[in-house]
Amino acid sequence: xxxxxxxxxxxxxxxxTTGHEWDGIKELDNPLPRWWLWIFYASIAWAVVYMVFMPAxxxxxxxxxxxxGLRDHSERANVAQAMNDLQAQRGPLFDRLQQAADTGGIExxxxxxxxxxxxxxxxxxxFGDNCSTCxxxxxxxxxxxxxxxxxxxxxxxxxxxxxxxxxxxxxWEDNPDTRFSQMPAYGRDGILxxxxxxxxxxxxxxxxxxxxxxxxGNTTGREIFELxxxxxxxxxGLGDQTQGAPNLTDRVWLYGSDEAQIENxxxxxxxxxxxxxxxxxxxxxxxxxxxxxxxxxxxxxxAFSEAALDGAHQASEAGR
Amino acid sequence: xxxxxxxPGEDRKVLGQAAEGVEVHDAEAVNDASRRELYKKRExxxxxxxxxxxxxAKWVFMALALGAYYLIPFIRWDRGPGxxxxxxxxxxxxxxxxxxxxxLWPQEVYYxxxxxxxxxxxxxxxxxxxxxxWCGYACPQTVWTDLFIAVERLFEGDRNKRIKLDRAxxxxxxxxxxxxxxxxxxxxxxxxxxAWILYFHDAYAVLNNFVTGQAxxxxxxxxxxxxxxxxxxAGTMREQVCTYMCPWPRIQGALIDEEALQVTYKWDRGExxxxxxxxxxxxxxxxxxxxxxxxxxxxxxIDIREGAQLECxxxxxxxxACDEIMIKVDRPKGxxxxxxxxxxxxxxxxxxxxxxxxxxxxxxxxxxxAGIGAxxxxxxxxRAELSLxxxxxxxxxxxxxxxxxxxxxxxxxxxxxxSEPREVELSLExxxxxxxxxxxxxxxxxxLTLAPDATNDFRLYLSLPPEGVDAASEPIAFIVTxxxxxxxxxxxxxxxxxxxx
Numbered sequence: 072x073x074x075x076x077x078x079x080x081x082x083x084x085x086x087x088t089t090g091h092e093w094d095g096i097k098e099l100d101n102p103l104p105r106w107w108l109w110i111f112y113a114s115i116a117w118a119v120v121y122m123v124f125m126p127a128x129x130x131x132x133x134x135x136x137x138x139x140g141l142r143d144h145s146e147r148a149n150v151a152q153a154m155n156d157l158q159a160q161r162g163p164l165f166d167r168l169q170q171a172a173d174t175g176g177i178e179x180x181x182x183x184x185x186x187x188x189x190x191x192x193x194x195x196x197x198f199g200d201n202c203s204t205c206x207x208x209x210x211x212x213x214x215x216x217x218x219x220x221x222x223x224x225x226x227x228x229x230x231x232x233x234x235x236x237x238x239x240x241x242x243w244e245d246n247p248d249t250r251f252s253q254m255p256a257y258g259r260d261g262i263l264x265x266x267x268x269x270x271x272x273x274x275x276x277x278x279x280x281x282x283x284x285x286x287x288g289n290t291t292g293r294e295i296f297e298l299x300x301x302x303x304x305x306x307x308g309l310g311d312q313t314q315g316a317p318n319l320t321d322r323v324w325l326y327g328s329d330e331a332q333i334e335n336x337x338x339x340x341x342x343x344x345x346x347x348x349x350x351x352x353x354x355x356x357x358x359x360x361x362x363x364x365x366x367x368x369x370x371x372x373x374a375f376s377e378a379a380l381d382g383a384h385q386a387s388e389a390g391r
Numbered sequence: 392x393x394x395x396x397x398x399p400g401e402d403r404k405v406l407g408q409a410a411e412g413v414e415v416h417d418a419e420a421v422n423d424a425s426r427r428e429l430y431k432k433r434e435x436x437x438x439x440x441x442x443x444x445x446x447x448a449k450w451v452f453m454a455l456a457l458g459a460y461y462l463i464p465f466i467r468w469d470r471g472p473g474x475x476x477x478x479x480x481x482x483x484x485x486x487x488x489x490x491x492x493x494x495l496w497p498q499e500v501y502y503x504x505x506x507x508x509x510x511x512x513x514x515x516x517x518x519x520x521x522x523x524x525w526c527g528y529a530c531p532q533t534v535w536t537d538l539f540i541a542v543e544r545l546f547e548g549d550r551n552k553r554i555k556l557d558r559a560x561x562x563x564x565x566x567x568x569x570x571x572x573x574x575x576x577x578x579x580x581x582x583x584x585x586a587w588i589l590y591f592h593d594a595y596a597v598l599n600n601f602v603t604g605q606a607x608x609x610x611x612x613x614x615x616x617x618x619x620x621x622x623x624x625a626g627t628m629r630e631q632v633c634t635y636m637c638p639w640p641r642i643q644g645a646l647i648d649e650e651a652l653q654v655t656y657k658w659d660r661g662e663x664x665x666x667x668x669x670x671x672x673x674x675x676x677x678x679x680x681x682x683x684x685x686x687x688x689x690x691x692x693i694d695i696r697e698g699a700q701l702e703c704x705x706x707x708x709x710x711x712a713c714d715e716i717m718i719k720v721d722r723p724k725g726x727x728x729x730x731x732x733x734x735x736x737x738x739x740x741x742x743x744x745x746x747x748x749x750x751x752x753x754x755x756x757x758x759x760x761a762g763i764g765a766x767x768x769x770x771x772x773x774r775a776e777l778s779l780x781x782x783x784x785x786x787x788x789x790x791x792x793x794x795x796x797x798x799x800x801x802x803x804x805x806x807x808x809x810s811e812p813r814e815v816e817l818s819l820e821x822x823x824x825x826x827x828x829x830x831x832x833x834x835x836x837x838x839l840t841l842a843p844d845a846t847n848d849f850r851l852y853l854s855l856p857p858e859g860v861d862a863a864s865e866p867i868a869f870i871v872t873x874x875x876x877x878x879x880x881x882x883x884x885x886x887x888x889x890x891x892x
Contacts, residue, residue: 191850
């Protein structure tokens with residue numbers, strides 16, 4: 072395209088043209104600005120320096136790897152080093168956390184502000200990596216996946232019980248000590264008819280004060296409940312944490328609280344599973360997770376009460 | 392000061408006399424807009440030394456400005472134990488800015504915004520009154536370039552010596568002068584970069600660490616960058632920075648009006664210009680003898696007689712240069728001087744000039760400066776040392792407990808700007824049925840211990856029994872009260888009940 076013969080001096084600017092021409096439009100051969108040129112040369116020099124010192128040239132086809140450069144720089148090695156440094160930095164705090172949990176329980180963690188902040192941060196991070204898939208980022212749960220913020224605990228809500236549940240899992244058959252219980256699939260397995268299930272559901276909802284007692288609920292429902300359900304849930308439906316049987320009279324419903332959802336739960340018999348984490352996570356991570364979950368606000372403590380009130384609030388409490 | 396004394400007439404192209412005892416300077420306005428081309432190599436400018444009141448003023452101002460820059464980091468200011476005792480310190484590591492009695496946190500960066508607005512308005516005001524005095528006297532580019540030119544003069548002599556030296560072939564004499572000049576330039580540049588880092592760490596400590604190779608990498612990087620920029624901008628680029636790189640000439644050009652004082656060639660008095668012969672009458676001709684002393688003195692390489700122009704930084708050196716000549720030819724001083732375009736025009740039409748400080752725009756600028764300054768001072772002196780924010784959990788938005796109680800979680804961020812720890816009592820403005828619990832505290836204990844000079848986070852749980860729920864969202868407020876001083880701070884928030892609207 073460049074045509075030396077066509078180079079000429081542009082009459083208007085007095086600058087050479089390149090000899091290129093497109094439909095009568097010619098291109099001036101202005102020199103590059105000097106500052107630009109110097110930066111360009113400096114960039115070339117920098118590229119050469121970079122190639123000498125840093126990994127730069129890939130191996131030819133058929134070979135693996137690349138030139139390593141004089142600095143032998145490796146981002147992978149840097150990451151590994153950073154991870155090791157992080158472990159070394161956190162190690163002492165994890166040790167303290169573990170020791171506090173083993174000797175003084177959750178109170179020992181709560182009473183040490185530094186340990187408390189560390190447990191919350193470490194627990195939140197581990198929760199996000201391992202637990203949030205089912206329980207949600209804020210541990211808010213979903214249908215079939217318990218909300219861990221509330222004060223309802225199927226297998227116990229003390230710090231130790233939460234730790235144990237994390238260790239062995241729930242209905243995790245690979246672990247011999249796993250938390251286990253099973254509610255029959257009353258409908259699917261043909262134990263109860265649809266009408267009978269409906270009557271039991273009526274009775275359960277009446278127990279929870281959600282509906283007025285019905286005729287069917289009071290007769291067939293109550294009879295079946297006492298025969299089939301009360302062994303685990305109790306005659307009054309208050310549940311049993313040793314068997315993972317939920318309290319049916321409270322306001323929290325893992326599988327939904329409307330009539331169709333309750334009937335469906337009885338029909339199919341829920342079988343919620345949580346992995347045993349002792350094979351996957353280190354002891355200190357489980358401790359941090361247990362503390363985090365406990366401290367989400369619903370942990371159970373014998374002397375625990377949420378009544379932390381100023382005078383006015385106490386007065387109104389007394390008046391209730 | 393000067394190592395080389397200029398001998399009169401030595402190695403000078405003889406251009407003749409502009410007037411008796413005044414030779415015409417071999418000077419051209421090489422940086423004039425009409426002569427500049429983007430692709431052309433820079434034509435070096437060799438400003439001639441001048442003496443006079445403006446030159447003296449500039450020496451004094453340079454000494455003050457450089458003195459302040461180099462010495463301020465070493466001024467101490469006692470802030471009590473555990474606090475830095477450097478008067479002016481930008482502490483990035485601990486995210487604090489200290490200026491004598493003022494301590495600012497990153498979230499108070501609006502003070503910097505306010506300062507920048509004030510600085511801009513001050514510049515507007517000063518420009519409306521006195522033109523580009525910032526460029527001429529205070530701009531670091533001008534101050535350091537002026538210093539570098541003085542060093543150049545020290546080693547290579549004044550203008551004509553320097554021109555001759557540049558043209559001369561290399562010799563031992565030329566080599567030591569050039570090497571000496573660049574060495575001193577590098578020393579000054581290094582000191583410039585070195586002083587910069589003193590503002591970001593304890594000056595004495597970082598100076599020691601810097602010399603012993605223990606300072607942070609950033610210190611060395613900034614030292615290197617500022618040494619490089621000082622050396623190149625003040626040593627080799629000079630007027631090109633102002634002419635090509637700097638936005639100020641463009642902005643200031645828009646701020647100057649015909650009533651602003653500027654360095655002005657008074658053409659009403661100077662024209663028609665021409666050489667003056669001995670004994671010739673001054674009647675019927677201008678006072679300018681076209682000796683080009685003003686051009687020779689100009690560090691920007693322009694001719695002030697072309698009028699106000701983008702390249703002129705108003706350094707006023709041409710005033711001194713011209714005044715020297717006017718004394719020699721026995722004419723009144725001030726052919727070049729601070730004047731307004733309006734005055735020059737008025738005199739050329741037979742009127743008289745005047746200058747007034749009070750004009751609509753100067754009054755407006757002054758009022759704005761006073762207003763914003765007062766606002767900032769008020770903000771500074773009423774600045775709270777205790778503040779708090781409540782961040783309500785969004786995930787989950789609310790939690791229903793087994794008995795139907797609704798619970799919301801909050802992270803309370805309490806900022807204690809005092810330099811000593813303190814205890815505050817947390818209280819709540821809300822539905823009286825609400826219960827408050829602080830994670831890590833015993834039940835009922837609402838005392839929060841705040842670390843000094845720090846942001847303190849607390850986890851709170853707020854619960855409302857079902858009988859108290861009567862709206863989807865209930866307004867609440869958290870209040871903290873200092874147990875000793877009674878200082879309080881509050882923040883408004885809401886409580887989500889989960890009720891459908």
